[in-house]
Amino acid sequence: MGRIQVDHAKLWLAGEARNWDLAGYQLTELKEVLSDVQDLVPRYQNVPVGDMIDAIITGTITDLESTIAKRDFSSFSVFFDKLTAALRYLPQNRRRIRRGIGHPHSQRCLPLLLR
Numbered sequence: 001m002g003r004i005q006v007d008h009a010k011l012w013l014a015g016e017a018r019n020w021d022l023a024g025y026q027l028t029e030l031k032e033v034l035s036d037v038q039d040l041v042p043r044y045q046n047v048p049v050g051d052m053i054d055a056i057i058t059g060t061i062t063d064l065e066s067t068i069a070k071r072d073f074s075s076f077s078v079f080f081d082k083l084t085a086a087l088r089y090l091p092q093n094r095r096r097i098r099r100g101i102g103h104p105h106s107q108r109c110l111p112l113l114l115r
Contacts, residue, residue, distance in 0.1 A: 003033050008087060009104040015068070015076045023076070024068050031061060057086045 007030040014023035034057065038050040060083045067075040 004030065004037075004087065007033055008084070011064075011083075012080055012104040015073065015080060018071070018073060020068050020071045024065075027061065027064055027068065056089050057083070060086050 007026060011023060011026040011030060014020075014026050034053055038053060041049050043049060044052070060079060063079045064076065064083060067079050
């Protein structure tokens, strides 16, 4: 979960800086981590994790990829917030939602960026 949080925060910071190449790279890194999660935890409570990720996150990632290609920060911000909400629904995050994934500007995420 820590890696997802860090990649999520770096994605925001790259988009906020309008560094679209870096934002695209960070989104790719986040997708790789989600793929690793599917490999390491194929099932959670008898449900395929890959199916959960596809249902909850894949559409939002596609929207973010499109927004990054257009270099549109206002849309990026909207879809980033949707990604943040979607990541909170991953099973590994439910137990830690108070310390879990939030917007990088929230104070509870600041310690993650300082590591």
